[in-house]
Amino acid sequence: MADMVQILVLGLALGGVYALMGSGLSLVFGVMRIVNLAHPSLVMVGAYIAYWAFRLGGVDPMITLPVALVILAATGVLLYKLVFEREARSAKYSEMTVLLTFALAMVVEGALGAAFTNTQRVTSPDYATDAFFIGSVFIPKGQLYSGIVSLTIISALALFLKYSAFGNAIRATTQNRDAAELLGVNVNLVGLVSFAIGIGLAGAAGALVSFVFSFFPAKHWEWIAILMSLVVLGGMGSILGTVLAAFILSVIAAYVGFFFGATWSTLTFFVALFVVLLVRPQGLFGEKPELA
Amino acid sequence: MSALLQVSNVVAGYGDGPAILNGASVKVEPGKVHCIIGPNGAGKSTLLKAIVGMLRVREGDVTFKGESVKGLRPDQILRKGISFVPQERALFPKMTVRENLRMGGYSMRDKAELERRIDEIEERFPILKERRDQHAGTLSGGQQQTLSMARTMILKPEIVMLDEPSLGLAPKIVAEIFDIMRVMTDEGITILLVEQNALMGLKHADWGVVLDLGRTLFEGPGKEILNDPRIQELYLGGKKAA
Numbered sequence: 001m002a003d004m005v006q007i008l009v010l011g012l013a014l015g016g017v018y019a020l021m022g023s024g025l026s027l028v029f030g031v032m033r034i035v036n037l038a039h040p041s042l043v044m045v046g047a048y049i050a051y052w053a054f055r056l057g058g059v060d061p062m063i064t065l066p067v068a069l070v071i072l073a074a075t076g077v078l079l080y081k082l083v084f085e086r087e088a089r090s091a092k093y094s095e096m097t098v099l100l101t102f103a104l105a106m107v108v109e110g111a112l113g114a115a116f117t118n119t120q121r122v123t124s125p126d127y128a129t130d131a132f133f134i135g136s137v138f139i140p141k142g143q144l145y146s147g148i149v150s151l152t153i154i155s156a157l158a159l160f161l162k163y164s165a166f167g168n169a170i171r172a173t174t175q176n177r178d179a180a181e182l183l184g185v186n187v188n189l190v191g192l193v194s195f196a197i198g199i200g201l202a203g204a205a206g207a208l209v210s211f212v213f214s215f216f217p218a219k220h221w222e223w224i225a226i227l228m229s230l231v232v233l234g235g236m237g238s239i240l241g242t243v244l245a246a247f248i249l250s251v252i253a254a255y256v257g258f259f260f261g262a263t264w265s266t267l268t269f270f271v272a273l274f275v276v277l278l279v280r281p282q283g284l285f286g287e288k289p290e291l292a
Numbered sequence: 293m294s295a296l297l298q299v300s301n302v303v304a305g306y307g308d309g310p311a312i313l314n315g316a317s318v319k320v321e322p323g324k325v326h327c328i329i330g331p332n333g334a335g336k337s338t339l340l341k342a343i344v345g346m347l348r349v350r351e352g353d354v355t356f357k358g359e360s361v362k363g364l365r366p367d368q369i370l371r372k373g374i375s376f377v378p379q380e381r382a383l384f385p386k387m388t389v390r391e392n393l394r395m396g397g398y399s400m401r402d403k404a405e406l407e408r409r410i411d412e413i414e415e416r417f418p419i420l421k422e423r424r425d426q427h428a429g430t431l432s433g434g435q436q437q438t439l440s441m442a443r444t445m446i447l448k449p450e451i452v453m454l455d456e457p458s459l460g461l462a463p464k465i466v467a468e469i470f471d472i473m474r475v476m477t478d479e480g481i482t483i484l485l486v487e488q489n490a491l492m493g494l495k496h497a498d499w500g501v502v503l504d505l506g507r508t509l510f511e512g513p514g515k516e517i518l519n520d521p522r523i524q525e526l527y528l529g530g531k532k533a534a
Protein backbone atom coordinates (compact mmCIF):
# COMPACT_ATOMS: atom_id res chain seq x y z
CA MET A 1 0.00 0.00 0.00
CA ALA A 2 2.77 2.41 0.93
CA ASP A 3 4.37 1.51 -2.40
CA MET A 4 1.23 2.50 -4.25
CA VAL A 5 1.11 5.89 -2.54
CA GLN A 6 4.80 6.34 -3.18
CA ILE A 7 4.36 5.75 -6.89
CA LEU A 8 1.38 8.11 -7.05
CA VAL A 9 3.51 10.84 -5.46
CA LEU A 10 6.38 10.28 -7.88
CA GLY A 11 4.01 10.30 -10.85
CA LEU A 12 2.35 13.53 -9.77
CA ALA A 13 5.71 15.15 -9.10
CA LEU A 14 6.84 14.47 -12.66
CA GLY A 15 3.50 15.55 -14.13
CA GLY A 16 4.21 19.20 -13.41
CA VAL A 17 7.26 19.49 -15.67
CA TYR A 18 5.53 17.63 -18.48
CA ALA A 19 2.53 19.93 -18.03
CA LEU A 20 4.75 22.98 -18.39
CA MET A 21 6.43 21.62 -21.51
CA GLY A 22 3.05 20.64 -22.92
CA SER A 23 1.29 23.94 -22.24
CA GLY A 24 3.80 25.90 -24.32
CA LEU A 25 3.34 23.46 -27.16
CA SER A 26 -0.42 23.56 -26.76
CA LEU A 27 -0.57 27.37 -26.76
CA VAL A 28 1.42 27.56 -29.99
CA PHE A 29 -0.69 24.87 -31.60
CA GLY A 30 -3.93 26.54 -30.53
CA VAL A 31 -3.10 29.93 -31.96
CA MET A 32 -0.97 29.08 -34.96
CA ARG A 33 -1.99 25.54 -35.85
CA ILE A 34 1.70 24.65 -35.81
CA VAL A 35 2.72 21.32 -34.34
CA ASN A 36 6.08 22.56 -33.18
CA LEU A 37 8.28 19.49 -33.36
CA ALA A 38 11.19 21.65 -32.24
CA HIS A 39 9.56 22.50 -28.92
CA PRO A 40 11.44 19.90 -26.83
CA SER A 41 14.73 20.73 -28.54
CA LEU A 42 14.18 24.29 -27.27
CA VAL A 43 13.46 22.86 -23.82
CA MET A 44 16.87 21.30 -24.20
CA VAL A 45 18.42 24.70 -24.89
CA GLY A 46 16.89 25.95 -21.63
CA ALA A 47 18.34 22.93 -19.85
CA TYR A 48 21.84 23.65 -21.17
CA ILE A 49 21.60 27.30 -20.14
CA ALA A 50 20.70 26.21 -16.61
CA TYR A 51 23.39 23.51 -16.62
CA TRP A 52 26.21 25.84 -17.61
CA ALA A 53 25.05 28.64 -15.32
CA PHE A 54 25.23 26.16 -12.45
CA ARG A 55 28.45 24.48 -13.50
CA LEU A 56 30.38 27.65 -14.31
CA GLY A 57 28.86 30.13 -11.90
CA GLY A 58 27.13 27.98 -9.28
CA VAL A 59 23.83 29.67 -10.15
CA ASP A 60 20.75 27.84 -8.90
CA PRO A 61 18.56 26.70 -11.84
CA MET A 62 15.59 28.40 -10.15
CA ILE A 63 17.45 31.69 -10.58
CA THR A 64 18.37 30.87 -14.17
CA LEU A 65 14.77 29.97 -14.98
CA PRO A 66 13.50 33.50 -15.67
CA VAL A 67 16.65 34.21 -17.67
CA ALA A 68 16.13 31.09 -19.79
CA LEU A 69 12.49 32.09 -20.21
CA VAL A 70 13.44 35.50 -21.56
CA ILE A 71 16.25 34.23 -23.81
CA LEU A 72 14.01 31.59 -25.34
CA ALA A 73 11.08 34.01 -25.68
CA ALA A 74 13.38 36.34 -27.63
CA THR A 75 14.47 33.39 -29.74
CA GLY A 76 10.78 32.72 -30.33
CA VAL A 77 10.28 36.27 -31.60
CA LEU A 78 13.18 35.86 -34.01
CA LEU A 79 12.00 32.47 -35.26
CA TYR A 80 8.50 33.80 -35.77
CA LYS A 81 9.70 36.84 -37.69
CA LEU A 82 12.23 34.96 -39.80
CA VAL A 83 10.32 31.79 -40.52
CA PHE A 84 6.73 31.40 -39.43
CA GLU A 85 5.26 34.80 -40.22
CA ARG A 86 6.26 34.31 -43.83
CA GLU A 87 4.81 30.81 -43.95
CA ALA A 88 1.46 31.99 -42.62
CA ARG A 89 0.55 33.13 -46.13
CA SER A 90 1.55 29.84 -47.73
CA ALA A 91 -1.20 27.59 -49.04
CA LYS A 92 0.78 24.60 -47.79
CA TYR A 93 1.11 26.09 -44.31
CA SER A 94 0.53 22.87 -42.33
CA GLU A 95 2.88 20.73 -44.39
CA MET A 96 5.51 23.46 -44.46
CA THR A 97 5.49 24.05 -40.72
CA VAL A 98 5.83 20.34 -39.96
CA LEU A 99 8.93 20.17 -42.17
CA LEU A 100 10.30 23.46 -40.86
CA THR A 101 9.91 22.58 -37.19
CA PHE A 102 11.39 19.13 -37.85
CA ALA A 103 14.39 20.76 -39.55
CA LEU A 104 14.68 23.24 -36.70
CA ALA A 105 14.77 20.39 -34.17
CA MET A 106 17.61 18.76 -36.12
CA VAL A 107 19.56 22.02 -36.31
CA VAL A 108 19.18 22.71 -32.59
CA GLU A 109 20.19 19.14 -31.72
CA GLY A 110 23.20 19.35 -34.03
CA ALA A 111 24.30 22.68 -32.61
CA LEU A 112 23.98 21.49 -29.02
CA GLY A 113 25.92 18.31 -29.87
CA ALA A 114 28.68 20.28 -31.55
CA ALA A 115 28.95 22.76 -28.70
CA PHE A 116 28.50 20.51 -25.68
CA THR A 117 29.11 16.92 -26.95
CA ASN A 118 26.69 14.09 -26.39
CA THR A 119 27.69 13.50 -22.78
CA GLN A 120 24.82 13.01 -20.34
CA ARG A 121 24.39 16.05 -18.11
CA VAL A 122 22.40 16.85 -15.02
CA THR A 123 22.37 19.98 -12.91
CA SER A 124 22.86 19.08 -9.28
CA PRO A 125 21.80 21.74 -6.81
CA ASP A 126 21.53 20.35 -3.25
CA TYR A 127 17.78 19.86 -3.39
CA ALA A 128 18.02 17.71 -6.52
CA THR A 129 19.23 14.76 -4.46
CA ASP A 130 17.33 15.51 -1.27
CA ALA A 131 13.88 14.39 -0.18
CA PHE A 132 11.10 15.01 2.32
CA PHE A 133 9.59 12.10 4.18
CA ILE A 134 5.95 11.83 5.12
CA GLY A 135 5.81 8.61 7.09
CA SER A 136 7.55 6.12 4.86
CA VAL A 137 6.67 7.97 1.66
CA PHE A 138 9.50 10.07 0.31
CA ILE A 139 9.05 13.11 -1.89
CA PRO A 140 12.16 14.06 -3.89
CA LYS A 141 12.68 17.80 -3.31
CA GLY A 142 13.84 18.45 -6.86
CA GLN A 143 10.70 16.97 -8.39
CA LEU A 144 8.44 18.60 -5.83
CA TYR A 145 9.97 22.03 -6.44
CA SER A 146 9.88 21.64 -10.19
CA GLY A 147 6.23 20.59 -9.96
CA ILE A 148 5.29 23.56 -7.79
CA VAL A 149 7.14 26.05 -10.00
CA SER A 150 5.56 24.54 -13.12
CA LEU A 151 2.07 24.82 -11.70
CA THR A 152 2.73 28.39 -10.60
CA ILE A 153 3.84 29.37 -14.09
CA ILE A 154 0.90 27.57 -15.71
CA SER A 155 -1.53 29.28 -13.31
CA ALA A 156 -0.05 32.66 -14.20
CA LEU A 157 -0.54 31.83 -17.88
CA ALA A 158 -4.12 30.71 -17.27
CA LEU A 159 -4.96 33.91 -15.37
CA PHE A 160 -3.40 36.00 -18.12
CA LEU A 161 -5.43 34.19 -20.79
CA LYS A 162 -8.67 34.40 -18.84
CA TYR A 163 -8.57 37.93 -17.46
CA SER A 164 -6.38 40.21 -19.57
CA ALA A 165 -7.64 41.83 -22.76
CA PHE A 166 -4.72 40.48 -24.75
CA GLY A 167 -5.15 37.04 -23.19
CA ASN A 168 -8.76 37.08 -24.33
CA ALA A 169 -7.60 38.02 -27.82
CA ILE A 170 -5.28 34.99 -27.76
CA ARG A 171 -8.12 32.68 -26.76
CA ALA A 172 -10.44 34.24 -29.32
CA THR A 173 -7.86 33.76 -32.07
CA THR A 174 -7.44 30.13 -31.03
CA GLN A 175 -11.17 29.50 -31.25
CA ASN A 176 -12.03 31.49 -34.36
CA ARG A 177 -9.23 33.31 -36.12
CA ASP A 178 -11.39 35.02 -38.78
CA ALA A 179 -13.89 36.26 -36.22
CA ALA A 180 -11.12 37.65 -34.02
CA GLU A 181 -9.67 39.48 -36.98
CA LEU A 182 -13.07 40.90 -37.90
CA LEU A 183 -13.38 42.33 -34.39
CA GLY A 184 -10.10 44.16 -34.70
CA VAL A 185 -7.66 41.68 -33.16
CA ASN A 186 -4.22 41.91 -34.75
CA VAL A 187 -3.91 38.16 -35.24
CA ASN A 188 -0.34 38.42 -36.46
CA LEU A 189 0.69 40.10 -33.21
CA VAL A 190 -1.28 37.47 -31.29
CA GLY A 191 0.68 34.80 -33.18
CA LEU A 192 3.97 36.49 -32.38
CA VAL A 193 3.25 36.93 -28.67
CA SER A 194 1.83 33.42 -28.26
CA PHE A 195 4.82 31.93 -30.03
CA ALA A 196 7.19 33.92 -27.82
CA ILE A 197 5.33 32.84 -24.67
CA GLY A 198 5.22 29.21 -25.82
CA ILE A 199 8.94 29.10 -26.56
CA GLY A 200 9.68 31.05 -23.38
CA LEU A 201 7.83 28.37 -21.42
CA ALA A 202 10.01 25.77 -23.14
CA GLY A 203 13.05 27.64 -21.79
CA ALA A 204 11.57 27.77 -18.29
CA ALA A 205 10.74 24.06 -18.45
CA GLY A 206 14.33 23.43 -19.56
CA ALA A 207 15.73 25.00 -16.38
CA LEU A 208 13.53 22.65 -14.32
CA VAL A 209 14.22 19.61 -16.47
CA SER A 210 17.97 20.18 -16.07
CA PHE A 211 17.88 18.86 -12.49
CA VAL A 212 14.95 16.45 -12.80
CA PHE A 213 16.30 14.33 -15.66
CA SER A 214 19.74 13.67 -17.03
CA PHE A 215 19.86 14.88 -20.60
CA PHE A 216 21.90 14.95 -23.81
CA PRO A 217 21.13 16.69 -27.14
CA ALA A 218 19.18 13.85 -28.79
CA LYS A 219 16.91 13.26 -25.81
CA HIS A 220 14.29 15.67 -27.19
CA TRP A 221 13.01 12.97 -29.57
CA GLU A 222 11.73 11.02 -26.61
CA TRP A 223 10.03 14.12 -25.24
CA ILE A 224 8.29 15.08 -28.46
CA ALA A 225 6.46 11.78 -28.43
CA ILE A 226 5.52 12.28 -24.81
CA LEU A 227 4.37 15.85 -25.41
CA MET A 228 2.36 14.89 -28.48
CA SER A 229 0.47 12.37 -26.40
CA LEU A 230 -0.31 15.05 -23.79
CA VAL A 231 -1.48 17.59 -26.33
CA VAL A 232 -3.61 15.09 -28.22
CA LEU A 233 -5.13 13.58 -25.08
CA GLY A 234 -5.74 17.11 -23.77
CA GLY A 235 -7.72 18.03 -26.88
CA MET A 236 -5.27 19.84 -29.20
CA GLY A 237 -4.83 23.40 -28.06
CA SER A 238 -6.59 23.19 -24.69
CA ILE A 239 -4.05 24.11 -22.04
CA LEU A 240 -6.13 22.86 -19.13
CA GLY A 241 -6.62 19.58 -21.01
CA THR A 242 -2.90 19.28 -21.61
CA VAL A 243 -2.13 19.85 -17.94
CA LEU A 244 -4.65 17.24 -16.78
CA ALA A 245 -3.36 14.81 -19.40
CA ALA A 246 0.17 15.39 -18.12
CA PHE A 247 -0.76 14.40 -14.58
CA ILE A 248 -2.92 11.46 -15.61
CA LEU A 249 -0.34 9.97 -17.95
CA SER A 250 2.60 10.62 -15.62
CA VAL A 251 0.84 8.74 -12.84
CA ILE A 252 -0.10 5.86 -15.14
CA ALA A 253 3.46 5.76 -16.46
CA ALA A 254 4.79 5.61 -12.91
CA TYR A 255 2.60 2.59 -12.13
CA VAL A 256 3.47 0.89 -15.39
CA GLY A 257 7.14 1.46 -14.59
CA PHE A 258 6.72 -0.09 -11.17
CA PHE A 259 4.91 -3.19 -12.37
CA PHE A 260 6.58 -3.82 -15.73
CA GLY A 261 9.90 -1.97 -15.65
CA ALA A 262 11.18 1.43 -16.73
CA THR A 263 11.18 0.74 -20.49
CA TRP A 264 7.45 0.16 -20.42
CA SER A 265 6.90 3.34 -18.48
CA THR A 266 7.78 5.58 -21.44
CA LEU A 267 5.75 3.36 -23.71
CA THR A 268 2.64 4.39 -21.76
CA PHE A 269 2.67 7.77 -23.51
CA PHE A 270 2.99 6.27 -26.97
CA VAL A 271 0.25 3.74 -26.40
CA ALA A 272 -1.97 6.51 -25.04
CA LEU A 273 -1.31 8.64 -28.12
CA PHE A 274 -2.20 5.74 -30.39
CA VAL A 275 -5.34 4.76 -28.52
CA VAL A 276 -6.62 8.33 -28.19
CA LEU A 277 -6.17 8.98 -31.90
CA LEU A 278 -8.11 5.83 -32.70
CA VAL A 279 -10.89 6.07 -30.15
CA ARG A 280 -11.32 9.73 -29.28
CA PRO A 281 -9.40 11.99 -31.65
CA GLN A 282 -10.80 15.15 -30.07
CA GLY A 283 -9.05 14.15 -26.83
CA LEU A 284 -10.47 13.72 -23.36
CA PHE A 285 -11.43 17.34 -22.97
CA GLY A 286 -11.72 18.67 -26.51
CA GLU A 287 -15.12 19.20 -28.03
CA LYS A 288 -16.17 17.54 -31.22
CA PRO A 289 -14.03 18.75 -34.13
CA GLU A 290 -16.88 20.50 -35.95
CA LEU A 291 -17.44 22.80 -32.99
CA ALA A 292 -13.79 23.75 -32.67
CA MET B 293 -30.17 61.45 -50.96
CA SER B 294 -26.47 60.63 -51.00
CA ALA B 295 -25.46 57.07 -50.31
CA LEU B 296 -23.90 56.04 -47.00
CA LEU B 297 -22.09 53.14 -48.60
CA GLN B 298 -21.60 52.79 -52.30
CA VAL B 299 -20.24 49.69 -54.00
CA SER B 300 -19.47 50.39 -57.65
CA ASN B 301 -18.71 47.74 -60.26
CA VAL B 302 -16.57 45.69 -57.92
CA VAL B 303 -14.45 42.84 -59.26
CA ALA B 304 -13.02 40.51 -56.61
CA GLY B 305 -12.10 36.87 -55.96
CA TYR B 306 -10.29 34.59 -53.55
CA GLY B 307 -6.48 34.82 -53.56
CA ASP B 308 -5.21 34.53 -57.11
CA GLY B 309 -8.32 32.61 -58.17
CA PRO B 310 -10.87 33.63 -60.77
CA ALA B 311 -13.02 36.70 -60.23
CA ILE B 312 -16.19 35.75 -58.34
CA LEU B 313 -17.61 39.26 -58.39
CA ASN B 314 -17.81 40.73 -61.87
CA GLY B 315 -19.27 44.16 -61.54
CA ALA B 316 -21.30 44.11 -58.34
CA SER B 317 -22.91 47.39 -57.35
CA VAL B 318 -24.96 48.28 -54.29
CA LYS B 319 -26.09 51.64 -52.98
CA VAL B 320 -26.83 51.80 -49.26
CA GLU B 321 -29.01 54.66 -48.00
CA PRO B 322 -28.84 55.71 -44.35
CA GLY B 323 -31.41 54.29 -41.95
CA LYS B 324 -32.88 51.72 -44.33
CA VAL B 325 -32.89 47.95 -44.51
CA HIS B 326 -31.31 46.64 -47.71
CA CYS B 327 -31.50 43.06 -48.80
CA ILE B 328 -29.27 41.35 -51.32
CA ILE B 329 -30.84 38.27 -52.78
CA GLY B 330 -29.72 35.78 -55.39
CA PRO B 331 -29.28 32.07 -55.93
CA ASN B 332 -26.79 29.96 -54.03
CA GLY B 333 -23.26 30.72 -55.22
CA ALA B 334 -24.22 34.09 -56.72
CA GLY B 335 -21.47 35.80 -54.75
CA LYS B 336 -23.53 37.40 -51.98
CA SER B 337 -21.18 36.38 -49.17
CA THR B 338 -18.19 37.21 -51.34
CA LEU B 339 -19.53 40.72 -51.81
CA LEU B 340 -19.81 41.34 -48.06
CA LYS B 341 -16.28 39.95 -47.55
CA ALA B 342 -14.97 42.30 -50.23
CA ILE B 343 -16.65 45.27 -48.55
CA VAL B 344 -15.03 44.57 -45.17
CA GLY B 345 -11.62 43.99 -46.72
CA MET B 346 -11.35 40.24 -46.21
CA LEU B 347 -10.87 40.05 -49.99
CA ARG B 348 -9.00 42.45 -52.21
CA VAL B 349 -11.12 44.60 -54.50
CA ARG B 350 -9.43 44.20 -57.88
CA GLU B 351 -11.49 46.70 -59.82
CA GLY B 352 -14.26 49.15 -59.00
CA ASP B 353 -14.59 51.06 -55.75
CA VAL B 354 -16.19 51.00 -52.33
CA THR B 355 -16.93 54.34 -50.72
CA PHE B 356 -18.26 55.08 -47.25
CA LYS B 357 -19.58 58.60 -46.69
CA GLY B 358 -18.06 59.63 -49.99
CA GLU B 359 -14.57 58.43 -49.09
CA SER B 360 -12.97 55.35 -50.64
CA VAL B 361 -12.47 52.51 -48.14
CA LYS B 362 -11.07 50.16 -50.76
CA GLY B 363 -7.96 48.35 -49.56
CA LEU B 364 -8.58 48.88 -45.85
CA ARG B 365 -8.17 45.94 -43.45
CA PRO B 366 -11.23 44.47 -41.67
CA ASP B 367 -10.31 46.15 -38.38
CA GLN B 368 -10.03 49.53 -40.12
CA ILE B 369 -13.42 49.06 -41.75
CA LEU B 370 -14.82 48.16 -38.34
CA ARG B 371 -13.44 51.37 -36.84
CA LYS B 372 -15.09 53.34 -39.66
CA GLY B 373 -18.43 52.09 -38.37
CA ILE B 374 -19.22 49.04 -40.51
CA SER B 375 -19.83 45.80 -38.58
CA PHE B 376 -20.15 42.40 -40.19
CA VAL B 377 -21.79 39.21 -38.98
CA PRO B 378 -20.60 36.48 -41.33
CA GLN B 379 -22.66 33.47 -42.32
CA GLU B 380 -20.89 31.25 -39.77
CA ARG B 381 -21.77 33.70 -36.96
CA ALA B 382 -18.22 34.24 -35.77
CA LEU B 383 -18.60 33.41 -32.09
CA PHE B 384 -15.92 32.07 -29.77
CA PRO B 385 -17.50 28.80 -28.66
CA LYS B 386 -15.42 28.22 -25.54
CA MET B 387 -15.65 31.77 -24.27
CA THR B 388 -18.59 32.88 -22.17
CA VAL B 389 -21.41 35.02 -23.54
CA ARG B 390 -20.08 37.99 -21.61
CA GLU B 391 -16.54 37.41 -22.91
CA ASN B 392 -17.91 37.22 -26.45
CA LEU B 393 -19.61 40.58 -25.94
CA ARG B 394 -16.38 41.98 -24.56
CA MET B 395 -14.54 40.84 -27.68
CA GLY B 396 -17.07 42.88 -29.64
CA GLY B 397 -15.54 45.97 -28.08
CA TYR B 398 -11.95 44.80 -28.34
CA SER B 399 -11.05 47.86 -30.42
CA MET B 400 -12.40 50.28 -27.77
CA ARG B 401 -9.83 52.04 -25.62
CA ASP B 402 -12.19 52.99 -22.81
CA LYS B 403 -12.79 49.66 -21.08
CA ALA B 404 -15.10 51.16 -18.44
CA GLU B 405 -17.32 52.46 -21.23
CA LEU B 406 -17.17 49.00 -22.81
CA GLU B 407 -18.48 47.38 -19.62
CA ARG B 408 -21.28 49.97 -19.49
CA ARG B 409 -22.32 49.19 -23.05
CA ILE B 410 -22.26 45.46 -22.35
CA ASP B 411 -24.58 46.09 -19.40
CA GLU B 412 -26.90 48.02 -21.71
CA ILE B 413 -26.91 45.18 -24.23
CA GLU B 414 -27.69 42.72 -21.45
CA GLU B 415 -30.64 44.84 -20.37
CA ARG B 416 -31.97 44.86 -23.90
CA PHE B 417 -31.44 41.15 -24.52
CA PRO B 418 -32.31 39.44 -21.23
CA ILE B 419 -31.41 35.99 -22.58
CA LEU B 420 -27.80 37.14 -22.87
CA LYS B 421 -27.83 38.31 -19.27
CA GLU B 422 -29.32 35.02 -18.16
CA ARG B 423 -26.65 33.07 -20.03
CA ARG B 424 -23.75 35.46 -19.44
CA ASP B 425 -21.40 32.90 -17.86
CA GLN B 426 -22.27 30.09 -20.23
CA HIS B 427 -19.98 29.17 -23.13
CA ALA B 428 -21.29 30.55 -26.42
CA GLY B 429 -20.96 27.09 -27.98
CA THR B 430 -23.67 25.76 -25.64
CA LEU B 431 -26.31 28.26 -26.83
CA SER B 432 -29.09 27.32 -29.24
CA GLY B 433 -28.82 28.50 -32.86
CA GLY B 434 -31.21 31.39 -32.29
CA GLN B 435 -29.40 32.49 -29.14
CA GLN B 436 -26.08 32.37 -30.96
CA GLN B 437 -27.47 34.58 -33.72
CA THR B 438 -28.87 36.95 -31.11
CA LEU B 439 -25.45 37.13 -29.48
CA SER B 440 -23.72 37.76 -32.82
CA MET B 441 -26.09 40.57 -33.68
CA ALA B 442 -26.12 42.09 -30.21
CA ARG B 443 -22.34 42.01 -30.18
CA THR B 444 -22.12 44.29 -33.21
CA MET B 445 -24.17 46.90 -31.33
CA ILE B 446 -21.42 47.33 -28.72
CA LEU B 447 -19.49 49.56 -31.11
CA LYS B 448 -22.59 51.57 -32.07
CA PRO B 449 -21.89 51.03 -35.77
CA GLU B 450 -23.51 52.97 -38.59
CA ILE B 451 -23.97 49.94 -40.80
CA VAL B 452 -24.44 46.32 -39.81
CA MET B 453 -24.02 43.72 -42.54
CA LEU B 454 -25.70 40.38 -41.85
CA ASP B 455 -25.01 37.30 -43.91
CA GLU B 456 -28.01 34.95 -43.84
CA PRO B 457 -28.89 35.46 -40.18
CA SER B 458 -31.89 33.16 -40.55
CA LEU B 459 -29.88 30.21 -41.84
CA GLY B 460 -30.83 26.96 -40.11
CA LEU B 461 -33.29 28.55 -37.69
CA ALA B 462 -36.91 27.58 -37.07
CA PRO B 463 -39.53 30.05 -38.41
CA LYS B 464 -40.47 31.30 -34.94
CA ILE B 465 -36.81 32.05 -34.18
CA VAL B 466 -36.39 33.72 -37.56
CA ALA B 467 -39.15 36.14 -36.57
CA GLU B 468 -37.13 37.02 -33.46
CA ILE B 469 -34.07 37.68 -35.60
CA PHE B 470 -36.04 40.11 -37.73
CA ASP B 471 -37.27 41.75 -34.51
CA ILE B 472 -33.66 42.35 -33.53
CA MET B 473 -33.10 43.97 -36.89
CA ARG B 474 -36.01 46.27 -36.08
CA VAL B 475 -34.31 47.14 -32.77
CA MET B 476 -31.20 47.99 -34.73
CA THR B 477 -32.97 50.27 -37.19
CA ASP B 478 -34.73 51.98 -34.28
CA GLU B 479 -31.25 52.80 -33.01
CA GLY B 480 -30.53 54.42 -36.36
CA ILE B 481 -28.39 51.57 -37.63
CA THR B 482 -28.46 50.97 -41.38
CA ILE B 483 -28.75 47.33 -42.40
CA LEU B 484 -27.33 45.44 -45.33
CA LEU B 485 -28.78 41.98 -45.24
CA VAL B 486 -28.04 38.94 -47.38
CA GLU B 487 -30.79 36.38 -47.69
CA GLN B 488 -31.08 33.25 -49.77
CA ASN B 489 -34.72 33.12 -48.85
CA ALA B 490 -35.76 36.01 -51.13
CA LEU B 491 -39.37 36.14 -49.99
CA MET B 492 -38.53 36.59 -46.35
CA GLY B 493 -35.66 38.98 -46.94
CA LEU B 494 -37.53 41.30 -49.29
CA LYS B 495 -40.61 41.35 -47.09
CA HIS B 496 -38.56 43.04 -44.37
CA ALA B 497 -36.46 45.25 -46.63
CA ASP B 498 -36.92 48.79 -47.89
CA TRP B 499 -34.64 48.13 -50.81
CA GLY B 500 -33.80 44.94 -52.68
CA VAL B 501 -30.76 44.12 -54.77
CA VAL B 502 -30.63 41.06 -57.01
CA LEU B 503 -27.23 39.49 -57.53
CA ASP B 504 -26.35 36.64 -59.87
CA LEU B 505 -23.07 35.34 -61.25
CA GLY B 506 -21.24 38.07 -59.34
CA ARG B 507 -23.15 40.91 -60.98
CA THR B 508 -25.98 43.17 -59.87
CA LEU B 509 -28.91 42.30 -62.13
CA PHE B 510 -31.38 44.90 -60.89
CA GLU B 511 -32.58 46.64 -57.77
CA GLY B 512 -35.59 48.45 -56.44
CA PRO B 513 -37.96 48.82 -53.49
CA GLY B 514 -38.31 45.51 -51.64
CA LYS B 515 -42.01 45.00 -52.36
CA GLU B 516 -41.59 45.72 -56.06
CA ILE B 517 -38.72 43.31 -56.46
CA LEU B 518 -40.77 40.70 -54.69
CA ASN B 519 -43.37 40.86 -57.47
CA ASP B 520 -40.92 41.24 -60.34
CA PRO B 521 -41.37 38.46 -62.90
CA ARG B 522 -37.60 38.30 -63.39
CA ILE B 523 -37.30 36.94 -59.84
CA GLN B 524 -39.44 33.96 -60.77
CA GLU B 525 -37.25 33.36 -63.77
CA LEU B 526 -34.05 33.59 -61.74
CA TYR B 527 -35.16 31.19 -59.07
CA LEU B 528 -36.69 28.75 -61.52
CA GLY B 529 -33.31 28.69 -63.24
CA GLY B 530 -34.38 30.27 -66.54
CA LYS B 531 -31.88 33.07 -66.28
CA LYS B 532 -29.10 30.93 -64.87
CA ALA B 533 -29.15 28.47 -67.71
CA ALA B 534 -28.90 31.27 -70.27
Ligand SMILES: Nc1ncnc2c1ncn2[C@@H]1O[C@H](COP(=O)(O)OP(=O)(O)O)[C@@H](O)[C@H]1O
Nearest residue numbers: 306309312330331332333334335336337338339
Ligand atom coordinates in the same frame (compact mmCIF):
# COMPACT_ATOMS: atom_id res chain seq x y z
N1 LIG C 1 -13.10 30.58 -49.66
C1 LIG C 1 -13.36 30.47 -50.97
N2 LIG C 1 -12.36 30.19 -51.86
C2 LIG C 1 -12.61 30.08 -53.18
N3 LIG C 1 -13.84 30.19 -53.72
C3 LIG C 1 -14.87 30.47 -52.91
C4 LIG C 1 -14.69 30.61 -51.50
N4 LIG C 1 -15.89 30.88 -50.94
C5 LIG C 1 -16.78 30.90 -51.95
N5 LIG C 1 -16.17 30.67 -53.13
C6 LIG C 1 -16.83 30.62 -54.44
O1 LIG C 1 -17.40 31.88 -54.72
C7 LIG C 1 -18.65 31.72 -55.34
C8 LIG C 1 -19.69 32.54 -54.64
O2 LIG C 1 -19.82 32.04 -53.31
P1 LIG C 1 -20.61 32.84 -52.20
O3 LIG C 1 -20.21 34.27 -52.24
O4 LIG C 1 -20.42 32.13 -50.93
O5 LIG C 1 -22.10 32.68 -52.72
P2 LIG C 1 -23.47 32.99 -51.98
O6 LIG C 1 -23.17 33.59 -50.65
O7 LIG C 1 -24.18 33.92 -52.90
O8 LIG C 1 -24.20 31.70 -51.87
C9 LIG C 1 -18.95 30.23 -55.38
O9 LIG C 1 -18.71 29.76 -56.67
C10 LIG C 1 -17.97 29.64 -54.42
O10 LIG C 1 -17.55 28.37 -54.86
Ligand SMILES: [Mg+2]
Nearest residue numbers: 336337338379
Ligand atom coordinates in the same frame (compact mmCIF):
# COMPACT_ATOMS: atom_id res chain seq x y z
MG1 LIG D 1 -23.43 32.93 -48.71
